[in-house]
Amino acid sequence: MAYPVLYSFRRCPYAMRARMAIKISGIKCELREVVLRDKPAHMLEISPKGTVPVLLTPENTVIDESLDIMNWALEQNDRYCISLK
Numbered sequence: 001m002a003y004p005v006l007y008s009f010r011r012c013p014y015a016m017r018a019r020m021a022i023k024i025s026g027i028k029c030e031l032r033e034v035v036l037r038d039k040p041a042h043m044l045e046i047s048p049k050g051t052v053p054v055l056l057t058p059e060n061t062v063i064d065e066s067l068d069i070m071n072w073a074l075e076q077n078d079r080y081c082i083s084l085k
């Protein structure tokens with residue numbers, strides 16, 4: 001089974017909130033920690049603007065805004081009823 005891939009940076013607040021929403025939603029995810037001064041080619045290929053977080057879903061959809069990643073995660077499993085919408 002393919003998991004979503006999250007490009008992230010540990011100390012980035014935007015990446016933190018995306019990781020928190022994914023965790024709260026109970027979604028298993030492949031976490032790829034990024035060094036901002038040496039971004040992976042694949043990340044830049046799917047999101048040329050070059051910011052983290054970037055999520056690649058199993059359906060090959062790219063979500064590269066943290067708020068959109070949070071909404072995506074909570075739409076799938078909002079078990080604590082904390083939807084942002």
Ligand SMILES: N[C@@H](CCC(=O)N[C@@H](CS)C(=O)NCC(=O)O)C(=O)O
Pocket residue numbers: 009011012013014015036050051052053064065066067
């Ligand atoms: N609006 C974006 C902002 C993301 C953002 O600015 N992330 C910073 C790290 S905290 C980044 O990736 N900067 C690119 C860089 O430093 O090269 C979001 O909410 O996802």
